[in-house]
Amino acid sequence: xxxxxxxxxxxxxxxxxxxxxxxxxxxxxxxxxxxxxxxxxxxxxxxxxxxxxxxxxxxxxxxxxxxxxxxxxxxxxxxxxxxxxxxxxxxxxxxxxxxxxxxxxxxxxxxxxxxxxxxxxxxxxxxxxxxxxxxxxxxxxxxxxxxxxxxxxxxxxxxxxxxxxxxxxxxxxxxxxxxxxxxxxxxxxxxxxxxxxxxxxxxxxxxxxxxxxxxxxxxxxxxxxxxxxxxxxxxxxxxxxxxxxxxxxxxxxxxxxxxxxxxxxxxxxxxxxxxxxxxxxxxxxxxxxxxxxxxxxx
Numbered sequence: 001x002x003x004x005x006x007x008x009x010x011x012x013x014x015x016x017x018x019x020x021x022x023x024x025x026x027x028x029x030x031x032x033x034x035x036x037x038x039x040x041x042x043x044x045x046x047x048x049x050x051x052x053x054x055x056x057x058x059x060x061x062x063x064x065x066x067x068x069x070x071x072x073x074x075x076x077x078x079x080x081x082x083x084x085x086x087x088x089x090x091x092x093x094x095x096x097x098x099x100x101x102x103x104x105x106x107x108x109x110x111x112x113x114x115x116x117x118x119x120x121x122x123x124x125x126x127x128x129x130x131x132x133x134x135x136x137x138x139x140x141x142x143x144x145x146x147x148x149x150x151x152x153x154x155x156x157x158x159x160x161x162x163x164x165x166x167x168x169x170x171x172x173x174x175x176x177x178x179x180x181x182x183x184x185x186x187x188x189x190x191x192x193x194x195x196x197x198x199x200x201x202x203x204x205x206x207x208x209x210x211x212x213x214x215x216x217x218x219x220x221x222x223x224x225x226x227x228x229x230x231x232x233x234x235x236x237x238x239x240x241x242x243x244x245x246x247x248x249x250x251x252x253x254x255x256x257x258x259x260x261x262x263x264x265x266x267x268x269x270x271x272x273x274x275x276x277x278x279x280x281x282x283x284x285x286x287x288x289x290x291x292x293x294x295x296x297x298x
Contacts, residue, residue: 008158008179016157016212017181017188023211024191027198029054032062034190039113039138041065046133047098047125052089054197060087071102072111080296083285084252090241092248092285097125115139136186144176145189149196154179156200160217162226163202243267243276251286257293 008016028034031054033045044064048057064085068074074082079099086095101123105113113134114120120131135141146168154175155164164172181188199206207213218224236242246266251258267273277294280286287297 008175012215013179016179016215019211019215020195021184021187021191024187024194028190028194029198032058032065033137038065038069039115039134040069040071042138043101043113043130043134044098046130046137047094047101048089050094050130051091056089060085060089068102070111071105071113074099074102075106078298079284080298083248083296087252088245088249090245093283094125096284100124101126113138115141117141117143133189136189140186142180142182142185143189144173144180145193146172146176147193147196149194149200150176150189150192151196152202153192153196153200156205156218157212157216160221160224161228162218162224163228163231165228166231240272240276240279243269243272244280247273247277247280248285251294251296254295257289257291257295260292260294263294 033042036042045057045061048061048064067085068077077099079096082095082099083092086092089095104123105111108122109119114123115135115138117131117135120126120134121128126134129145129147132141132143132145133147136143136145151164151168151172154172155161158175158179179188195210195212199210207216207219210216213219247263250263250266263277264270264273267276277286281288281294284297287295289295
């Protein structure tokens with residue numbers, strides 16, 4: 001089978017790598033998961049950073065890896081403990097999946113985070129992005145790592161579009177593979193992530209600070225507006241997600257089962273509250289108890 005067509009000429013690719021990674025060397029934030037030698041710490045950070053800003057992750061991450069510095073220690077804890085420690089990061093099913101991944105790592109891998117993509121993908125809660133990220137950042141693996149920031153940078157610089165499509169396409173994966181350097185792929189992935197997070201942001205890109213502004217096809221085209229499929233919104237106020245979060249906050253803060261009346265007090269919309277509570281139970285995040293009481297799972 002012939003290789004995919006190159007989207008970026010070799011000379012341009014080398015210049016792009018050099019400019020982005022050189023910028024990263026001086027502009028990168030000092031983040032704890034970039035300093036660690038623990039693959040487990042890297043995995044914890046990747047679970048927490050899904051759809052969550054770095055500023056919110058930092059204090060929870062620090063407390064988590066101090067309390068559970070190995071998969072075995074988390075696996076020995078209860079799921080309720082994990083949910084309480086997750087706090088207000090949101091999407092608490094990630095805490096359950098990280099706990100389940102720790103149990104699997106202990107049971108199948110002797111308590112050590114596996115290195116291969118295949119073994120990582122077999123862990124609960126680990127999809128293609130997380131597997132590639134953990135293998136790259138924890139073990140120096142050569143993989144295409146496409147998070148939201150990387151996708152936006154590549155869309156603008158290489159394809160001349162304001163935003164990528166809502167879902168990762170085969171063309172994006174091919175482009176990512178074409179741009180992957182033979183050496184230092186993990187550094188390239190971290191650098192493009194940081195460029196998207198700090199400079200090539202979604203709402204207010206700072207093109208004057210961009211190390212590859214003169215190579216950016218979106219800029220050269222006059223910043224054409226996105227005209228692809230509708231992008232998912234990120235609303236919060238009044239949503240089922242906010243309702244679920246309010247109910248979870250009550251349960252996290254109590255060491256005893258909580259009566260239904262106490263949950264009723266935190267959200268005025270009874271049908272929405274009931275729907276949210278039923279969803280939390282179905283997701284395994286809340287355990288119903290006799291006497292119309294509720295608690296985090298044991």
